[in-house]
Amino acid sequence: MDYVYGPGRSHLFVPGPSNIPEQVIRAMNRNNENHRTPAIPALTKALLDDVKKIFKTTSGIPFLIPSTGTGAWESALTNTLSPGDQIVSFLMGQFSLLWIEQQKKLNFKVDVVESEWGQDADLDALESKLASDKSHTIKAICIVHNETATGVTNDLPKLRKILDYYKHPALVIVDAVSSIGALDFRMDEWGIDVAVTSSQKALSLPTGMGIVCASPKAIEASKHATSLRSYFDWNGYLKCYNLGTYWPYTPSIQLLYGLRATLDLIFEEGLENVISRHKRLAKATRLAVEAWGLKNCCQNKESYSDSVTAVVVPTNIDSGEIVNRAWKKYNLSLGVGLNKVAGKVFRIGHLGNINELQLLGCLAGVEMVLRDVGYPIKFGSGVAAASAYLHNTIPLIPSRI
Ligand SMILES: Cc1ncc(COP(=O)(O)O)c(C=O)c1O
Structure with missing residues (x-):
């Protein structure tokens, strides 16, 4: 079967799965290994230490789980909460919707705060809920940092300020699936208790690894949470961390080496440079959209x-x-x-291991498709707006200066 069309590389611009860099593909192209030799725990320990850097946490404990973002959600919820616990959850797009459906299936009492799709999470509504919750019945706030369906990024520092103002002890559980490794994410500074991501997004890996990071408060909560869990039980991991064996079950050796390679690439570029690159790619895309005379689904400029x-x-x-x-x-x-x-809407994913000229190829392609479907576009208008901006903002490649 001809699944992949021949010449050149395909232009993968969905918001995950993202492009896998050659270095990562090569690092993963290897035989299986015995995970019970000392080599794999040593590799894992270094990975756990380095994963904390991209979550910007020193006190959090990460878990690499053979799963996807959906399993990472479940791990976050079942380890910290008990059936019947009240949670507040924000609905503003398809992924927050799916997460809320999971929260309901897991028997939590979900107070859904809904916004129009394209708007950000309604944090004002949270204020009034916290103000009246004197007995602290709300156990957790669940929020998607970056709603991939609408291209809206929620304001987590503001969420933390609101909780602090009311001195409310609810856990903050964050879906950072399409943000960590692309957007600035500060787990410790923003007081996030559990954050989750997935390998196929900004980390530019194959699908199959969920990454969950838990604060000391979340780890403490896990000792009392009674939700049924077995495969996802953090305790199984923690026991192995203490023993220095690191794995309660068989890890994907290839994904571990892939994660090593992708983290090396991120650190070589510099995490802050990676975040700046994502800002540049996004701004260039928005300038192209504006030049085409089209609108961004995200309503609030601050939340793009x-x-x-x-x-x-x-x-x-x-x-x-x-x-x-x-x-x-x-x-x-x-x-x-x-x-x-x-x-x-259609979505342009500009996350992970891609560069500006790749993006310009995508934007040129979008222009041709728009003309194909009858939209009266001026060829080059979006590409010109994006290039004019990129030309002024792309830094020199540090190793070539
Ligand atoms: C924000 C967000 N959360 C969760 C998910 C679900 O992740 P997965 O498909 O890895 O289970 C996605 C997938 O696109 C997502 O974008």
């Missing part, structure tokens, strides 16, 4: 996502047709609109 841009199309155009044609004609993969915004 630096890892994905959801572009709203005119009502006479089906955004699904744009995504379809981009793949069929230009070997360009864009993200579809999901659920409420299906047909209305």
Whole structure:
């Protein structure tokens, strides 16, 4: 079967799974190893230490779980909460919706704070809930940092300020699936109790590893939480951490070496430079969208996502047709609109191991597709706006100065 079209590289611009760099592909191209030799625990220990750096935590404890973001959600919830616990959860797009469905299935009492899709989480509504919750019945606040369906990034420092103002002890559990490794994320500074991400997003790895990081307060909560859990039980990991064996079950050797390689690349570029690159790519994309005369699905400029841009199309155009044609004609993969915004938006993922010229290729492809579906675009308009900005902002490559 011809799954992959021949010449050149495909242009993968969905907001995860993202492009896997050659160095990572090569690092993972290896035989299995016995995980019970001293080599794998040593590799794992170094990985755990380094993973903490991308969560910006010194006190958190990370768990690398053979799973995806969805399993990481479940691990975060079942280890810290008990059935019937009240949680406040923000709904503002497809991924927050799916997480809320999981929270309900796991028998938590979910107080859903809903915003229009394209708006950010309604933190004002949280204020009034905390103000009236004198007996601290709310056990956790669940929030998606970056809603991948709408390209909206929520204000976590503001959330922390609100909790501190009311001296409320609720745990803060954050989906950082499409943010960690792309956006600034400060677990300790923002007082996050559990943060989760997934390997196929900004870490540019294959799918299959969920990363969960728990604060000391979350670890303490896990000692009393009664939600049923077995495979995801942090205690199994903690016991192995104490023994120095590190794994309660068989890890994917290839993913461990892949994680090593991807972290090395991030540290070589510099985490802050990685974050700046994502800001640059996102800004260039937004300038192109503006030049095309199209709108960003994200309503609030302060909340524009630096890892994905959801572009709203005119009502006479089906955004699904744009995504379809981009793949069929230009070997360009864009993200579809999901659920409420299906047909209305397409998404450009600009996260992970990509650079500015790759992005310009994507933007040129989008322009051609837009013309294909009848949108009267001026060829080069978006590319010109993006290039003018990038040309002034791309730094020299440090090793080539
Ligand atoms: C913000 C967010 N949370 C959770 C998920 C679910 O992750 P996974 O598909 O790895 O289970 C996704 C996937 O796109 C996501 O973007």
